[in-house]
Amino acid sequence: MASVQTSISVLAGARKGFYQCVDVDASGQNAIRLKRLGICAGRVLELVGQGDPMVLQLGNSRIGLSRQLANFVSIAPAEALLPGPVAQDALCS
Numbered sequence: 001m002a003s004v005q006t007s008i009s010v011l012a013g014a015r016k017g018f019y020q021c022v023d024v025d026a027s028g029q030n031a032i033r034l035k036r037l038g039i040c041a042g043r044v045l046e047l048v049g050q051g052d053p054m055v056l057q058l059g060n061s062r063i064g065l066s067r068q069l070a071n072f073v074s075i076a077p078a079e080a081l082l083p084g085p086v087a088q089d090a091l092c093s
Contacts, residue, residue: 007077008075008076009075009076010070011047012071016047016048016049017077017078018044018077019045019046019078020043020076020077020078021039021042021044021045021074021075022075023074024039024040025074030069034069034072035092037058038063039058039092043058045058054066
C-alpha cells in the first residue's frame with residue numbers, strides 16, 4: 001500500500017479547494033472566535049474566495065474570515081486525509 005504525503009500549511013496561504021483543519025493554534029478571544037465560527041481540528045472546509053476576508057464554505061454556511069485569523073489555522077488537503085468522499089459533518093465541541 002502506497003503512503004500518501006500530506007502537506008500541512010496555513011489557511012491564510014491556501015488556494016481555492018477543499019481542506020481539513022488539522023490544528024487551530026490560537027488562544028484567548030481568537031480561539032473562541034474561530035470555534036464559534038465552526039473552525040476546529042477535524043473540520044472539513046472549502047475555500048471559495050481568497051481575498052481579505054477569505055470566504056469559506058462550512059457545511060451549508062459561508063463565512064468571511066480575516067487573513068489574520070486564518071494564520072492560526074493549520075490545514076491539509078481534504079482528499080489526502082479522508083478515505084472516500086469528503087465529509088462535511090464534523091462539528092466543533
